[in-house]
Amino acid sequence: MGLFDKLVTLFGLRKQEVKVLVVGLNNSGKTTVLNHFKSEDDKSTEIVPTVGFNIEKFKNQNVGFTALDMSGQGRYRDLWEFYYKDCQGIIFVVDSSDRLRLAVVRHELDLLLQHPDVSSRALPILFLANKMDQRDALSSVKIASGLGLDRILDKPWHICASNAITGEGLEEGVTWFTQQVRQVGQPGNRPNRTGPLASGKNN
């Protein structure tokens, strides 16, 4: 890589392509979060439970995201781990009004963090404490302590409360996420950009 390329990447002028994984329990709002980032024409009015996974593309601060919207239903959660390998970031959506399943979220998070494809890499993880508008929603601080996020020392992570329907809080989270991904994408620590990502065309 030449000096020019380095400079271009440093200033963020080059269009970067990253693959992110969107995970979380069923009914936490993963598809709704991604729906918010879509252009007005593509937005779907009715969100149905995802089966398997969907692939969505969006752009933020000159970074093109290819998001894998994984299904959160119990029987499809086995699929998540197959996509840990070639993603450059994880968005973990939590339903902050579902106090009952906070233990389940923690268990799934532990499984994710212990997976060899994740534990060995400093993947940025963005936690979205979704459904903040609900009356009995937990605050993001409570969710962070409930999930034991302070245990994550080797990865950059960030939690923000969000409301995927109105889009509140999402911009903040994704801005942080983009910065992290960009840092990872800098020289010396560049993610692998071969394969479908390099050819993936983003408008």
Added chain:
Amino acid sequence: MTSLRNLEYEQLWLNAHTDTRAAVYTFSSCITLADLNADGDFKLIVADLGTGSTNVKLKVYKGTSLHSETALLDVPTGVVSFYMDFSEPRMPAIAVASGSNIYIYKNMRPYFKFSLPSMDVNPLEKDLWMQVREEQIEVGVLMELLNNLRLEIGFAQLSTQSQHLLAQDPTTVPSFVQQYCKVPIKRQTVVTCVTTLKKALADEKAVSCLVVGTESGEILVLDPEAFTILEKIKLCHQESSTLIVPAVLSAFGLHAVEFRIVAACRDGSLRLARRGWTESKLLVQLPAQPVAMTVSPENASITIALMNQTLQCFSKKGKLQWVVTLPAAACALCPIPLPHQSTTLVAVSLNGGLLQLYNGRQLVDVIKAPQSVSGLVFGKFGQEENALIMFTVDGSLLVKILKRTAHFNLQGGSTSANVVPGVAQQIKLQIPKKTRLFLDQTMRERDNCVMMHRTFQRDLFQLRVDVARACVQALQSCNNPISLEGAEPVKLSAQVLGLGPLFKMVITLQNISASTLIQDIGILFHFDDKMYSMEKPFIKVPILLPGVEYPYETMIRNISELALSDQIRVMVVREGQTQPVLAAIINMPVCDLLGMV
């Protein structure tokens, strides 16, 4: 050891929620899970018995928080959720059985009240109450005559009014009579247990009928829309005077097609009722009174916890399958279906707070609760599919969620080793009758035993001789793939690859001696030259090192016009020696006709 195992067990469940101050006092029969608002978020509906007279409430939990509560008039005996009709959205109704009524709630609002039909009052009793109303007899006389009547027909056959009167304190009797002699006397039974039965479809959200067990020893099947009595099944015979009261009911099948209702009764009998029956059939007389029961939907086997600290399983015909002695008295029981392991566990809560999970008779998991669990339910709760809800005797609510990765050890390691053979093994098996042919054969064998033995011995020797001869012949002609004799311990294996007409033969030679080298040998192929042509009919083999496998390849073409196959002899020969070291015959495969065209 035990504590270690408990640690291992605990890892299968997540502690989702613990509320020690829930103050809900209930039993398994008064707990149900239902998608009340038809939004996929399952609510927990529980009838709180309170102190037994006050604070009787129907509570709805949405996740961890109390969603709503409704006061109940009387102590509930059962709560079930069921779909009444096909109206959209599919919201289930809640039926609360208490006293002699069943209250139906829809959308958590009172919708309908069904009262059990009143029963005939003894004419003499009716007459007595009428006379006391018209002041023809004294209160004391009434009491005395009622007591006589009680001895004659039994306490259960009296009206509620008379029953109350006889149970009164002598000082309050006159005022009681004053108060109640004006109202017409009624005899009404009460609901002891309630369950549901699918009406015409086995679908999860199909319309269900209510099945009600009554104190008068009857099972009623109610229509879900009109609340008319569709079936009335008597538990006891008409002539016998003792009442058999159902304590636990379990119904399965379809009302319109075929159904079975299993009732565990207070007298310790297990009874079965089926479609079209007006009287139940005794399946088995249990050794103790039942506590709780579940019927497996797969094979209709009945698992029942008894008051003698045992868990017993019966086949659908009432045959005892197995008995497990529990370490403490059972308090509650619930089935735990595990579709991913294609089995259904049975969770038994024990006095003292232990919960044991059984797969058949095998203990697979243990859960510890701080107190004895009186109410136990497993199913969908909130968004979670596998939630175990427990109410303890001190009123706390515990919710545990089965881990997605949980896998119960159903094969059983150490736990199954010490299972003693149950009573089931002592039951005589039904062996089919001996046939005529079998008897004839036995007779023949008995008569000709000496001759048969000789014939057998002769044939056995003949076989041994044949084997020995074949063995010697093979050794003499070196026609075996392993040569152990002499200086050349060589092993040969051959492989034919391809579909034809061109085949590839791979010969693998291995020196199986410990240290000696083998040299000056070659592989010779002997074949019909009208059938096959071979690339290398002779392969010179270099020195064979001990232990190393040497593969040699050659191409063989089938040149015959006909699609026939032949044998090829492979011989390992030594220079200057006429007899081969070893030999093998390879049956060539029939070559693919299409390939020849």
